[in-house]
Amino acid sequence: MPDLNEPDYESRIRAQIAQYAKPEALLKLPPIYHYWIAKHIRPRMCSVFGVSNVLLFYAGCAAEAFRQPGASRRIISLGAGECVHEISLIKKLLEMGETDFVIEGLELSPLRSERAQANARKEGVQQFLEINESDLNRWVPSRRYSTVIAKDTLHHVVELEHLFDSIHEALEDEGIFVTTDMIGRNGHMRWPEALEIIQEIWKFIPDHYKTNHQLKRVEHEYVNWDCSKTGFEGIRAQDILPLLLERFSFKTFLGFANLPDIFIERGFGHNLSIDNPRDIGFIDFLEQLNTLLIDLGYLKPTMMYASMTRRRPNAPPPRYYRHWTPEFCARIEDPPRDLQRATRGKSGDYPAR
Numbered sequence: 001m002p003d004l005n006e007p008d009y010e011s012r013i014r015a016q017i018a019q020y021a022k023p024e025a026l027l028k029l030p031p032i033y034h035y036w037i038a039k040h041i042r043p044r045m046c047s048v049f050g051v052s053n054v055l056l057f058y059a060g061c062a063a064e065a066f067r068q069p070g071a072s073r074r075i076i077s078l079g080a081g082e083c084v085h086e087i088s089l090i091k092k093l094l095e096m097g098e099t100d101f102v103i104e105g106l107e108l109s110p111l112r113s114e115r116a117q118a119n120a121r122k123e124g125v126q127q128f129l130e131i132n133e134s135d136l137n138r139w140v141p142s143r144r145y146s147t148v149i150a151k152d153t154l155h156h157v158v159e160l161e162h163l164f165d166s167i168h169e170a171l172e173d174e175g176i177f178v179t180t181d182m183i184g185r186n187g188h189m190r191w192p193e194a195l196e197i198i199q200e201i202w203k204f205i206p207d208h209y210k211t212n213h214q215l216k217r218v219e220h221e222y223v224n225w226d227c228s229k230t231g232f233e234g235i236r237a238q239d240i241l242p243l244l245l246e247r248f249s250f251k252t253f254l255g256f257a258n259l260p261d262i263f264i265e266r267g268f269g270h271n272l273s274i275d276n277p278r279d280i281g282f283i284d285f286l287e288q289l290n291t292l293l294i295d296l297g298y299l300k301p302t303m304m305y306a307s308m309t310r311r312r313p314n315a316p317p318p319r320y321y322r323h324w325t326p327e328f329c330a331r332i333e334d335p336p337r338d339l340q341r342a343t344r345g346k347s348g349d350y351p352a353r
Contacts, residue, residue: 027214029047031268032283040287041256044321044323045305048254054305055085055182058149059092061178061307062156065146066098068174073101076145076170078136080105083116083129086149088127097349104133104145121233136163141170147154150179154240155188156232166248168310177308183241183329184258184302187226188234191331194258197289198222201259214267222262241304241330249315250307255301255329256321259290294324300331 017204042052049057066073081265083105107113111132118196137159148167157163167177185191190198203209210219228234244250260283262268267315270278301324309315318326321334 022111026267031274032269032272033264035274036264036283048252048321050318055088058089061176062147065176074145075103075147076219076261077105077149080107082119085151087123091129104130106132107134112351139166141166144172146175147171148170148177155182155234155237160234160236160239160243164243173229180305182237183304184237186234186238189224189226195224200221209271211271212267213270242332245326250318250326251307253318253320253326254305257301257303258299260286301329330346
């Protein structure tokens with residue numbers, strides 16, 4: 001893990017800023033990703049959150065926080081980038097009848113901060129948005145907020161303990177911390193139990209599935225690539241959920257993903273077509289296998305949507321999918337290495353909570 005006072009940290013900062021300097025050059029998520037989300041994940045969102053997309057999830061949490069006695073009606077968004085999501089959230093809250101609120105966006109890159117301000121002016125919502133530059137590894141809040149947002153941000157942070165303590169301090173007593181993020185192995189690598197399955201799958205999938213569009217190469221053998229080598233991508237992803245469990249009380253939680261990740265994300269996902277029944281069938285098969293193995297505790301989710309409050313000893317239990325509590329989904333110890341042990345004493349169906 002890089003030291004914040006070492007030259008390596010500053011070089012990673014420069015790499016992180018450079019990575020997002022030209023957003024139009026970034027490879028977009030493929031259509032197969034959106035197919036997978038719509039078919040397999042949105043129904044689970046409805047069962048846990050009562051809404052079927054991330055924007056409504058965030059808007060609902062913010063509106064709930066606004067209703068608390070003495071709420072400040074201020075939101076802070078950590079790692080806000082060009083504030084595309086924040087501007088959409090502002091519009092949704094206005095649509096819901098909320099008018100007296102402010103979203104403060106914290107962003108590391110001066111270039112992205114400038115673009116965020118330009119985007120807000122273009123959309124006519126600049127009065128609802130403040131932009132401040134900050135390194136989240138060093139951020140100390142100067143006030144409290146009714147809602148703290150971290151959308152796809154936490155897996156870029158080195159000093160998670162510091163950041164989570166700062167978020168806890170920044171939350172009002174009845175405030176809500178809401179996040180969507182990656183919680184798999186550091187660098188978005190596969191854990192050994194998932195890697196073994198992916199390598200076996202690699203033996204029978206067609207060769208045209210094996211082109212890595214991000215690294216611009218064909219991988220005849222799957223490479224367990226570490227994305228955290230230069231910047232901060234997935235730098236401490238595996239620590240996120242265990243540390244959240246220590247510091248916050250969950251209101252809602254949805255863990256999901258693992259095996260499908262490889263074939264729906266930017267690297268290999270563009271090889272599959274939503275117009276090809278075989279490609280669709282392959283993703284459906286992977287999700288069914290993945291769900292079964294998470295059910296058994298053999299695999300752990302690599303993504304999460306969650307809302308939390310400040311740590312409370314007598315907090316009510318959260319809403320979650322099936323029996324997949326935050327504790328169940330945290331990979332703190334190695335799982336059983338054979339399925340007979342994993343399935344021992346586990347049978348029957350688990351209803352959504």
